Amino acid sequence: MNPSDLPLGLVREALPDQLQDAQTLRAAVHALVEGPLRQQAEAIDRGLYPKDILQSLAAAGAMSAHLEAPVGHSDFALCIDAMAEASAVCGATGFMMWCHAVCGLYMQQSGNPALTHQALQDHATGLRLGGTAMSNPMKSYAQIEGLLLKATPVADGFIVNGNLPWVSNLGTDHYCGALAGVDATDNAAAYELMFMVRCDAPGVELHHCPSFSGMEGTGTYALRLKNYHVGADDLIAAPCKPYIARIRAAFILLQCGMGLGVTQGAIDSMWQVEPQLGHVNQFLEDRPADLQAELDALKTRIHLLAHTPYCPDTSYLLDVLDARAHCSEISLRAAQSALMHQGARGYLLSSAVQRRVRESHFVAIVTPAIKHLRKEIARLSAEIMPA
Ligand SMILES: Cc1cc2nc3c(=O)[nH]c(=O)nc-3n(C[C@H](O)[C@H](O)[C@H](O)COP(=O)(O)OP(=O)(O)OC[C@H]3O[C@@H](n4cnc5c(N)ncnc54)[C@H](O)[C@@H]3O)c2cc1C
Numbered sequence: 001m002n003p004s005d006l007p008l009g010l011v012r013e014a015l016p017d018q019l020q021d022a023q024t025l026r027a028a029v030h031a032l033v034e035g036p037l038r039q040q041a042e043a044i045d046r047g048l049y050p051k052d053i054l055q056s057l058a059a060a061g062a063m064s065a066h067l068e069a070p071v072g073h074s075d076f077a078l079c080i081d082a083m084a085e086a087s088a089v090c091g092a093t094g095f096m097m098w099c100h101a102v103c104g105l106y107m108q109q110s111g112n113p114a115l116t117h118q119a120l121q122d123h124a125t126g127l128r129l130g131g132t133a134m135s136n137p138m139k140s141y142a143q144i145e146g147l148l149l150k151a152t153p154v155a156d157g158f159i160v161n162g163n164l165p166w167v168s169n170l171g172t173d174h175y176c177g178a179l180a181g182v183d184a185t186d187n188a189a190a191y192e193l194m195f196m197v198r199c200d201a202p203g204v205e206l207h208h209c210p211s212f213s214g215m216e217g218t219g220t221y222a223l224r225l226k227n228y229h230v231g232a233d234d235l236i237a238a239p240c241k242p243y244i245a246r247i248r249a250a251f252i253l254l255q256c257g258m259g260l261g262v263t264q265g266a267i268d269s270m271w272q273v274e275p276q277l278g279h280v281n282q283f284l285e286d287r288p289a290d291l292q293a294e295l296d297a298l299k300t301r302i303h304l305l306a307h308t309p310y311c312p313d314t315s316y317l318l319d320v321l322d323a324r325a326h327c328s329e330i331s332l333r334a335a336q337s338a339l340m341h342q343g344a345r346g347y348l349l350s351s352a353v354q355r356r357v358r359e360s361h362f363v364a365i366v367t368p369a370i371k372h373l374r375k376e377i378a379r380l381s382a383e384i385m386p387a
Contacts, residue, residue: 033086037089041093044216063104064123091265099176103169129174134178137179149161150182160228203225252324259326260327262363298326302327305319
């Protein structure tokens with residue numbers, strides 16, 4: 001018998017601690033997703049920020065399983081699976097789980113005691129929530145756009161100024177990881193620093209964004225920093241290029257949970273109409289059994305990559321970029337095909353099927369967007385195998 005077929009009580013006796021914890025976590029996530037999250041998914045799409053659900057998911061360990069002990073188990077696959085389970089029902093919540101999970105990773109990998117002890121414990125358990133303002137730096141490192149935040153060194157830290165157009169999973173008592181550039185001087189070369197932005201601190205403004213076509217409940221704001229002071233307690237890394245190089249694959253790999261889940265949700269909705277519409281849906285491409293086989297193979301590949309999230313090899317990073325791009329491509333195809341399978345019922349404004357089309361668009365445009373991934377894949381491939 002497979003351990004997942006056992007009643008929970010039996011599993012507790014039969015499995016070592018870490019597997020017991022994983023079973024308990026999966027069961028808790030499943031209950032939250034099938035209960036409150038499924039019930040609120042439509043409201044979240046229209047703008048409800050599901051703070052209580054996010055905090056419950058965090059309290060269950062869903063956004064900290066990837067962190068190192070004592071807060072987590074270094075289990076990236078478990079964190080990705082939890083995100084995927086939520087994303088199958090609500091892509092917006094899956095995305096916010098990633099925001100929070102990757103923010104925890106920034107904190108832990110900083111090695112800064114002010115961010116790794118009680119602060120990380122509070123983050124891991126969902127007492128405090130956080131996000132990531134790293135799209136612009138990631139695009140800047142890929143030479144897609146310039147850095148939008150500028151830092152000036154001062155005696156007790158840095159003063160940061162600049163605006164970021166979109167940062168999610170924010171609120172007045174939230175925080176996020178961000179990056180700013182320090183210009184070169186006569187005596188020093190230019191460098192970048194990574195730091196925490198505390199939304200309730202002086203110099204921080206959150207502004208409402210124009211309406212999006214989806215992801216409205218993601219607590220997404222324009223973030224403005226005016227003479228924002230960064231002290232030693234909020235420093236993640238300075239200079240931060242080696243730090244970014246270390247966490248980059250982990251950052252991208254964790255996002256796969258969103259793509260896997262949105263795709264699974266789309267496949268599930270195709271099966272829902274198979275009894276009535278299978279006789280005609282059989283003439284469509286991207287049928288659910290085919291997509292499921294492709295998705296299962298992709299998930300297995302991601303689980304393998306999840307064993308070594310900090311591997312420094314370029315070939316590993318290339319594999320992660322390729323898997324992440326595959327997540328975007330399959331979500332787009334699956335969501336589109338689900339709409340073709342469901343027809344008019346999937347076109348209703350209240351239908352999860354049309355919502356998922358918009359969520360799949362987000363999977364494909366959020367940094368790293370498909371175009372960004374392909375640019376990086378081309379650059380790294382040329383590095384490994386020059387023409
Ligand atoms: C709902 C939502 C949530 C997001 N959450 C986060 C987050 O939590 N953290 C984070 O760091 N990023 C976040 N982003 C940004 C996201 O990750 C991408 O950076 C963004 O979608 C654009 O990526 P792109 O690579 O397609 O760039 P493009 O859209 O191709 O942009 C290229 C250039 O065009 C400019 N541009 C794009 N749109 C406009 C516009 N309307 N007006 C003027 N200039 C424009 C950009 O500034 C950029 O320089 C979010 C975006 C959305 C829509």
